[in-house]
Amino acid sequence: MARGGEEWKPFMAMVGVDLAFAVVNILLKKVLDEGMDHLVLVTYRLSISAIFLAPIAYFWERDSRPRLTLRILCYLFLSAIIGASLTQYLFLLGIQYTSATFSCAFINMVPVLTFLMALPFGIEAVNLKCNSGRAKVIGTLVCIGGGALLTLYKGPSLFENSHVTNRMMDSTIGISSAKKAERWTIGTIALVIGTLSWSSWFLLQSSIGKRYPCQYSSTAIMSFFGAIQSAILSFSTGSHFSVWILRGWIQVATVMFAGMVGSGLGYVTMSWCVKKRGPVFTAAFSPLVQIMAAMIDIPVLHERFYLGSSLLGSIAVIIGLYILLWGKKKEMQNFATKLAQEAEENKTQEPHLQVITVSSDSHPS
Numbered sequence: 001m002a003r004g005g006e007e008w009k010p011f012m013a014m015v016g017v018d019l020a021f022a023v024v025n026i027l028l029k030k031v032l033d034e035g036m037d038h039l040v041l042v043t044y045r046l047s048i049s050a051i052f053l054a055p056i057a058y059f060w061e062r063d064s065r066p067r068l069t070l071r072i073l074c075y076l077f078l079s080a081i082i083g084a085s086l087t088q089y090l091f092l093l094g095i096q097y098t099s100a101t102f103s104c105a106f107i108n109m110v111p112v113l114t115f116l117m118a119l120p121f122g123i124e125a126v127n128l129k130c131n132s133g134r135a136k137v138i139g140t141l142v143c144i145g146g147g148a149l150l151t152l153y154k155g156p157s158l159f160e161n162s163h164v165t166n167r168m169m170d171s172t173i174g175i176s177s178a179k180k181a182e183r184w185t186i187g188t189i190a191l192v193i194g195t196l197s198w199s200s201w202f203l204l205q206s207s208i209g210k211r212y213p214c215q216y217s218s219t220a221i222m223s224f225f226g227a228i229q230s231a232i233l234s235f236s237t238g239s240h241f242s243v244w245i246l247r248g249w250i251q252v253a254t255v256m257f258a259g260m261v262g263s264g265l266g267y268v269t270m271s272w273c274v275k276k277r278g279p280v281f282t283a284a285f286s287p288l289v290q291i292m293a294a295m296i297d298i299p300v301l302h303e304r305f306y307l308g309s310s311l312l313g314s315i316a317v318i319i320g321l322y323i324l325l326w327g328k329k330k331e332m333q334n335f336a337t338k339l340a341q342e343a344e345e346n347k348t349q350e351p352h353l354q355v356i357t358v359s360s361d362s363h364p365s
Contacts, residue, residue, distance in 0.1 A: 048259025097187025
């Protein structure tokens with residue numbers, strides 16, 4: 001019974017993380033539409049994450065924390081670039097220029113990209129002679145097709161009221177159709193690069209977890225590095241000091257919640273799940289963020305929900321994703337069965353070895 005509870009812990013943890021990320025995405029879309037600077041938001045978010053996690057890491061892991069070497073610091077600095085500062089900036093750019101629902105749907109490609117990237121490093125393997133290997137390949141191809149559908153085919157809006165709301169907003173801020181198309185293209189490109197970066201982070205985190213298995217400490221250090229990187233990039237782009245002033249309770253609440261829950265506990269939980277179940281399992285829960293965000297996004301923010309980019313593309317990605325996961329689960333079951341058979345064979349051979357040993361001792365030469 002306890003074993004079953006342990007098996008469910010990573011699953012429940014990732015469901016909770018995805019719910020938190022969905023709420024964070026909605027809040028981020030809100031403050032970005034109000035004009036909050038992307039890099040300032042990332043800097044504040046990561047700074048709060050580092051401040052929030054530092055005392056927890058110090059007291060909780062002080063007896064089990066290994067020595068922090070220069071090599072580990074370099075790993076964490078790289079992790080901050082591809083998993084925190086760069087990825088969050090690109091995702092915020094994408095969420096502002098497209099929509100929260102579309103951005104979350106596009107992130108559904110993360111599990112497949114993580115799987116493909118894991119193959120050359122030997123973290124994942126494919127055996128086309130068995131059903132599990134073929135399922136992993138088919139699932140990957142279906143996900144790629146769904147990702148292409150997300151990007152290339154938008155389709156009609158499924159909710160007229162959201163269309164009217166967005167049209168009124170667009171006319172208010174004076175954005176032409178050409179300008180909106182350009183913004184959507186820029187946002188999509190940002191999401192593509194951000195998704196590749198995010199997928200790479202899962203693989204890097206798998207390596208970091210083996211060398212420095214302290215989730216709170218590593219996340220606090222990563223957040224600290226990411227905050228510095230974002231601040232430097234913000235000042236280098238010539239941002240005025242006025243953009244650093246938070247305006248209104250919604251911006252303060254968003255920064256606090258996104259920092260402590262999203263970047264803080266969220267990264268800690270994902271690092272723990274990567275350590276327990278691997279990068280592909282952890283990345284596989286990304287589609288839940290899109291579903292949860294859409295449940296809030298459409299009725300609250302009245303975002304457009306398109307037939308192609310929001311519905312059909314997401315369905316294709318999710319179907320492909322869970323074909324891939326079925327193949328991976330079947331592969332793990334086959335591996336466990338093989339280990340059990342080998343253990344059984346060793347047990348049957350063990351008595352014969354004992355008889356030979358006794359015989360040798362009772363007749364010394």
